[in-house]
Structure formats: structure tokens, C-alpha cells
Amino acid sequence: MNITGSYTFDAPPQAVWDLLIDIDAVAACLPGCESMDPIGDNKYRVVLTMGIAAITGRYEGTVEMRDLEPPCSYRLVVEGRGKPGFVTGGGAISLTASDGGTRVTVDGTVQVGGTIARVGQRLIGSVAKMMMDRFFACLQQRLTHPA
């Protein structure tokens, strides 16, 4: 499944880039993130409790940032698994200057397996998009109102 999004930040690309690779900020904004610990080479072990309403699942996995081209682009590779199944994904994240700010575009794919994939197809895409929107909204908020 493809997942795309576009978000504007009221800051120059370098500031947005710094935020995107700030693991504390990422961990704070990743919905349901319980922990995010570096294991080297821009790779992190992540524990997430993902879900909406009553439907929750705890996933353990890794997040890796590859092909870093500051402050323009990088690739994100995500792998996780939990009792409801597994999630793998990857995406290209690009930053472009735009009207004095920065436009961040995400172009990725998500593969979900297990129970969620079998019974949740009508919602998976929307949920993935919602979580991504929340992640970037949180980052936008952080940029405007630093903690």
C-alpha cells in the first residue's frame, strides 16, 4: 500500500531537517512511541503501542534512516512486529524550500501482515495516514513552540 503526504513547516529546510533527525523530537511525536533507543548506524530500536480506540497492538521493531542528504532528503525504513502481526515500510522523505518555509513530502509504502491485514483493510490506509498526519502536526507544533 502506498502512503503519501505533504506538510509545510514555517522554517527553513535546515531547521526542519534538524528536527526530523532529532530522535527525542521524533520519539515524542511518533504516536504511541514508548521508547526509541539507538543501536548504531542511524538505526533505532522502537517500542510502539499503535492503534485507535479499543484496537491496539504493541509492536517492537526498528527504525532506520538511510541515504541522508542533509537538508534535502533521506529514506526511512521501518520494521516491527507484535501479536496482531507485522508492519514493514519504507519511504522517501524530501525537504524543499517553499515560500520562506519548507515543504516536506513523504512517498512511501506500508506492508501490514497478520490479523490487522486480514480484517482491517478498509481502515489501514486511513489509519496510517492519520498517524503520519499526527506525527508531522506534532513536529510542526514543536517547531513553533519548542519544548
Added chain:
Amino acid sequence: MYAPEFAYYRAGSLAEAGQLLQQHPGAKLLAGGHSLIPLLKLRLTTPPALIDIGRLDELKGISVTDGRVRIGALTTHAELAASSELAARCPALAEAAGLIGDPAVRNRGTIGGNVAHADPASDLPTVLRALDATIAVTVDGSERSIPAADFFEGMMETALGDHDIVTAIEVPAASAGQGQAYIKFSHPASRYAVVGAAASVTLTGGTISTAAVALGGLVPVATRADSVEQALTGQTPSVDTIAAAAAAVSADLGDDLIGDIYASAEYRRAMAPVCVKRALTAAVERAG
């Protein structure tokens, strides 16, 4: 399809249900169970406890006072569909309830459970948005009312707090000259709304004095179609004015349309004006 272990409590009163909720963090309320039980059996939800409120008579029944219809949270879809009071005063709600799932689902599923679950493809939230319903919620013995517009926050997300219990849904009774309708294109398996449109139109002296239109099924949360409403208000209803107003719905849909293997976002977007047009046509007919 075997649920994990959970504790089960049957509340003898609303107050006891509230206490049990406080005592068991993470507990879920069990009403009709038609969303919760499948999730449990799929192990997609693992609450430590279920608090069964299914036998609380105080949450049952439909009453009418001062132009408002109060529907107890435990009223089933079948009861909504069969209610003559509802058919007379909020016919779109009765109509929508009769289109939910199948008889087995309608006989067990409740309006309170339905709104609390807030599935984007569900029918009742769409109607409740169009009819400016409020959701009555109890916590610690005190009741408050939340307008449907504020209650439904997102996909399966509501304004309910951890210890809130939905006790009733209140809907303004239709006035003279008001016609209502709910139309949906449903999924052949789940019978969920692929696109759902609820319309309420009041005719005064041959022109549309007020129009309320809400959409569900294709948006993450039931949404009012402001552009359609504006396009209709003050118009003399005709095939052309209705079609033109329905076409305006594209401005109300936003970017995040739901699409799935059965019906893409593109198709749903194309069907939204059709569904709205049909709902409006029926509402206008009934208003006349």
C-alpha cells in the same frame, strides 16, 4: 477466534457501572457487543475487564419531551427502526437504523455503543450530525451533553473520557414542513456505508428555509456538507437546484477520503453528489 482472558462485571446500576470503570483502568463497557466481541475474538483488543451494562433499564427506551426525542443508549437498532415515535419525529434516524448490518446485528447493536465506537463507515453518526443531535454522557453521577459536532472527533475517536458513559442521544423533533432522509451505498458484505448521506430540509412557503446535510462512509469522521446547505438555502426545490447543490459537495469532502479494495476514494468522491442528491430529493419530497 478465542478471546484472551478478561474479567467480567455486570453492573446493576449506572452508578455501579461508573464505579467499576474507575476501579478497573482500561476496562471496556459492553452493551450490544457487536463491535467489541469480534475485536476480542480476533485479539485486536485486550481489555483487562468488561463491564456489562446491557441490563440497565435506565438506559433503555425512547421518550419525547419539549420537542426533543431522548433515546436511551441501550436502545437497539431494531427498536429504532421499529419506533413509531422516531418515524414521526426523526425519520432519518429510524431509516438509517433499519439499514444497519442485518437483523441479527440490529437486534443486538445499540445506539450508545454505535456512537461510542464511532466507526467512520457507521450510519448513525452521519444522521446525528445532520440532525444536530447531542450525546448525553455521565461521569461521577453528573450528566453533560455534547453536541454531535464535538463528540465525533476522528476515525473511531470521540470526546469521551476514560470514565464517561454514554447514557442517551437527544435529537430535536422534526417540525412541520421538515423532511428527512438517509441514503447509503452499502458494502455488500459488512453493509457498512461506502457513502452515506443524511439530509434534513425544511420548506417554508415553497422555498427551502433550512437544509442540513451530513456525509459519512467516505470521510474519517461524519461531516456536515456546508457548501450543499448554503447552495440550497433560500432555493425553490427542483431537480436542477437539488442537483446543483449536491454537486457542491465536492468542496466539503476534504483530502482525506477513505478508499479500500471495494471502493476507491475516487469512486466514493464521484458517488458523494449522487448520494447527496438522492437524500435531498427524498427529504424534499417528504417535506412537501
Added chain:
Amino acid sequence: MSTRIFGSGIRRREDPRLITGTATYTDDLTLPRMVHAAMLRSPHAHARITSIDTSNAAAAAGVVAVYTHADTVGALQPTPCAWLLPDSDLKVATYHGLAKDVVRYVGDLVAVLVAEDRYAAEDALELIEVDYEPLPAVIDPEQAAKDGAPQLHDEIPRNQAFHWTVAGGDIDAAFEQAEVVVSDRIIQQRLIPNAMETRAALASYTTATGELTLWNTTQNPHIVRFLMSGVCGLGEDKIRVVAPEVGGGFGSKLAVYPADFVTVFCSMRLGRPVKWTETRSENYQATTHGRDHVQQVELAAKKDGTITGLRCTVYAGMGAYLSTAAPGIPTILHGLMLSGPYTLPAVKEDVYGTYTNGTPVDAYRGAGRPEATFMLERMMDLLAAELEMDPVDVRKKNLIPKFDDGHEVITTLSYDSGDYPAALDKVLAHADYAGLRATQAKGPINGTYLGLGLANYVEMCGLGPSQVAGAIGFQGGLWESAIVRFHPSGKVHVFIGASPHGQGEETTFAQIVSSELGVDPNDVKVFHGDTDMTPMGWGTYGSRTTAVGGAALALTARKIRDKAKVIAAHLLEAAVEDMDYEDGKFFVKGAPDQHKTITDIALMANVAWNMPEGVEAGLEASTFYDPPNFTFPFGTHLAVVEVEAETGVVTLTRYIALDDCGPQINPVIVEGQVHGGVVQGIGQALWEEAVYDEGGQLVTGSMLDYALPRADMLPDIEVLSTVTPSPHHPIGVKGVGEAGTIGSTVAVYNAVIDALRPLGVTSIRMPLTPERVWQAIQQAKG
């Protein structure tokens, strides 16, 4: 008792227990010391297993044992494929009970866990830790055959399970000389059979005796016993297989599955009864699917509509492994039916069976024949459109004329009997076809288009002569057996080798005995589905139970009648050749008042006080009936649809089904079978599809997304019949279990395309969901 019981719509005796919930299914059974199995299945479509850690699960409360592939080495042979298609370069991949190293579809078995109760088993199942290294997956049967596609089995290049051909006539000349050629690419999507009862097994192995009893929801308990014997290393003499009440199969309970063998393995290892009942989620993932063809079809014809050749290439998805009967379905049961009810001078079909990372595909109601009928009937409509002829006229031009005793077609089959033009004419008259066409000609009403869809079909049923079975690689016989036993009071027990599971043969077989021997059908009890009690038989599938088993039973009843006549003659002090029989009475010709009934004779035969010289006591007979040919039921279906252009919504407004299954033993049961079959066929046309995503995940994994037909989605089905007896069958019957499914999918499909012809739509991928129809209309608009 009148012989008119044959043809009487008496109520099904099966129904009271079924509709009052008192029937006993496998899952209803409980044995002392019984434990429960739960199956760990792969969440990946294709992955290497890098490690399995069962220690936490094994230590969990209530857990008795956890087994993986390593535990089964030497104890469990691979799951067999039992239809070894000859002359096809067949390559059977090794199908382990529990996956060894690599999983190849979502649902592939990885481990089994046995616990004191099912909840404990499911809880502990979550504690088995498996690490997978995902591998690329392929789902589409045509893509799987391409260079560079992910490879499922190292030893099987290009994922090719087999390449089978059927050819007859001069196909090249047919196309070189064709005045008109039409073609289409057709996707027969994957379907999920959805029997109401999921699969289940209760295995009880007694270590002290070395004996196994297996209660199993199956269509063929004797085949289960035969295969179980080989896979689990037990003598057939030590195995009893019982099919208790079976809640539907539709082909999906023909196969013998890894989970069945694994359940038996657990019981043998533990010396305790082990029960496993599939969840609906498992059923969707792991019980065989149906169809899954990519078909490229072209038809050559003359300008007057006479067809001259049919050429096709089919990629048939087999799933990850070859299920029990899988190779025969898209080949023998498909390719040999390509002439249909028409005169076809030349044919050539190539069928490539390919391994894909999907659930194994096997027989599903109709099994190959609906897919063949679809191709042919689709071509008929395309030809009619191309020649601007009415679809009826094109069909009439090519229908085989009436025949009573044999007609050979280009695919080498010899049809038994048929009157195809009569069936077509009767449907057209009943439907007022001309009137419907006149209405259609007036154009759409409010953007709603009327469409008519025809399907003529003939199917090969009553499988089949055992000599043919051997020639086509079926690893068993295809005869059936029956024992009829009269008790002293005249009550009758019938034992059959076939294994009905909802089709109503307890009723119709009693009617056969009743009509042959004049006993009250209520005095005839039919036993089936227990290998210790019933004679050997090959099971219930391929519309063969009545067509083959019913013949065995009728012949057995006639043996009883012959013996009874000898006894009656003795009692009436007459010569056997002077005896007559009518309506259950034996009498001397011309003196019907002085008679003996079958009940009188049953008593005498059983007490044996006064038997004729040289006649054995008892009134019992048996027959092993091997049919001389298949039977060939046929029919004509007509669907009437309305298609709303604005939304793409298809409404089926009328459905007329004429099915000729020969003489009808019980027309109410025939009608019920037709209804069920028709609805399953309509389901394929309009709603059903097993959808995998690009990673091989089954995303229609539940009834939330997999759309089964419901009563409120269907019109009343108008059921008609003609009666053309099979000349080679003792009572002329042909079988009706699959009939409704054969023509209904394409009838509905043709109707929708017919409706949309004015808009320029010629092809839509099934199922014909509103969006697909709407998109096709948008594309045609340009």
C-alpha cells in the same frame, strides 16, 4: 406403497435435526482425556524461518505439547496430491504437514500446540517465537510463470506445476480460414468456498491397540482413511474414519489437509484424543480456494455465426502446493468441456498450472466446468455482437441437435444424451425473451440499462468410469457401492460408500429403495460416512453421489427384488418365471389378489423356516457399480439485470434456470440444489473475490470484506426443467449438485455486458462491483 414415491417432493428427513440444532458435528464431540490443538500459521506469504523458539509456549499453563517440523520427521510423510495428471510434466512440490524452513502462503502451518483447553492453547500459541526472513511473493498465476518471478520451490523452474493440453481438429486451419475472430481475456478470480461448518478433526489413537478413530468433516472418509494410512504409517485396518454431520463442503472438504494429518500425529504422539476445529480466520487462509484462472480465449467463426475453432491459454493458480485433487480441476474437468453443448470442429487449449504464494486451490462447486462454460458462453456473446446477431441465434446455429444415446465431441468425450435446443426454447418462451428484447430496445429508463444474459451448458458429472480415472491420473477408483439389508420386520438399512453432507441423499436414497421395492421410504434408513460401517466408496463430489451411488443402490434393490421373487414364487407354489411384480407386491401373473409383499418376504427370508431349495437365508444384497461413462446434465440459464449507469450498481431482476438432470427423484431437493448452485455462481459474478495484496496478504480475510450472497440481494429464482434420461444409468439420473453453478456466473456476466453495450463496454473484471462497472463506463466514454 406406490412407485410414485420416485419423483415426489417429500420433505428432507435430514432437516429436523439440522434446523433444531440437534445434529452432531465433529466439534460437538467430546471424549475422555481429550485435549485441544491450535495451529500456528505463517503471517507471511513467503519467508524463510530462521528460528523457532517454543520454550515459553511449552511452559505455559495447560500446555501439553508443542511440535514443529523437526518433531514430525519420520512420523509424518508429506501431504499427498492424489490426481497425478499424466502427459503434463507434473511436478508435485513437497507439502510438509508442518513447514520445513520455508513458509509459502499466509496460513502455511508452522507449529501445532496442544493444551488442556482451547483457550489455553490459543493463549500459549502467542508465546511461540518465530523469526522469519521475508522473501518476495507472487500471487498472480500468470505473473508466477514469468522469468524473474519469485520462485516457490527450488526444484520446480518457473513455478510450473504442469502444462496440459487438449487438442482436436485442425485449429490452425480454423483460424487461418476464419471469417471472423473474437477474443477476450478473462480473469476467473479466486473464491473462498465458505462452508458453514469450518473444518475439524478429532483424532483418538489408542496406544495399546495401535488403532485410530478419526472424526473428520470430510466429503470422502474412505479417501481420508487411505491417505491417512500412508501419511501416518498406520494400516488401513487400524483406522476408522467417521464423517459425522458435515456442514457443507462445496469441494473444500474433498482435500485431505496438513492440519488433519498433524492432528492425528498429535494423538499418536500423546496417546490422547486431540480435537482441532478450524476458526473462520483459519478457514479463509488455509482451506482450499477455488477458480483462479487467467484465460486468454479466441473463437474462430464464419460470418453466418457457425463456429469453427476455439483456442485458449489458461494460467491456473494452484497456490503454494498441490492440494489433493488440484491438478485435475483446470484440466480434465475444464479442458474436456470446451465444446459445451455446441458442435465445435477444432479446439486447442494450453493450461499452465502455476505455483503461487496463495492458499492451495482445489475443487469448488462446478470445479473447472464453470470456468469452461464461461469462456465458451462469453465467446458466443462476443461473436453475436461482432456479427450483429442476437445471442440466441448464434447459439442456435451451433447447438448439437437432440440425441438419445451418445454423441462424441472434439474433446473426445462422448455425451450420453441431450436436447439442448429444447432447453433453450423453453427458457426463451418462459422468460418472454422477445418481449424483454423489445423493452430493452426502447432504451434506458432514467439512466438504467436492461441487460439479458444467456448461458447454455453441459457438464460432465457422475465421475466416473474407474478405467478413465486411471487413464487421467486420478489415484483412486470412481465406482460406488451400496448394501441393502432387510430386517425381519421389513425395515431396511442401506449402507453407501458415498458421503453426503447436506445434499439430502438420506431422503432420495430412501425414495430409490422405496420405488424399487415398494417399502415405505420412512422405513428405510441410510447410513453413510463411517468406514467401519459402510462399504468402500470414493466420496461425494462431482455430482456423483446419486449418479453413481444411486445406480449402485438401484441395482442392489433389483437384486433384492430378484431374490424376493424367487422366495415369493416358492411361497405361492408357483414357478419363478410365472411371477409378476408391481408396487411392492409379488404375485402369479393374472392373480394379483394372491400376493406376497416385500415385508412378508423379508420376514420369511430372515426366519428362513421355509426357503426355496438352494436359496440362502437373509434378504441382503450389495453392488459395486462402476459407471460405463460420465453423465452429462445440461441446461440453459437466463439472467435479467438492470445497470444504473450513474453508480454502476447492478440489480439482478430475474433469474431463470433450466436444468436437465434426467428424472428427478425429489424435485424439491433438485430445486434446492439448483438454488444453492445458482447463488454461488451469481456470487462469483457480482460479489465474491479472495483478494491478496501485493505482499501476498489475504486482505479479504473475513466476512467483513468477503461478500457472500444474501437472500435480499437476489430475486426469486425461476426453476424450470426438462427430463432427458441418461441411457446408461439404471434409473436415468445424471446428478444436480453442481448444475446451478455451471452456467450462472457467465449468464449474469453476459447480462451486465449486454446492458452496457450501448455505452461501448465489452469487458469488466469480476466481481462486477459498482465501482468496476462505473469505471468501465467512464473508460468507454473516453
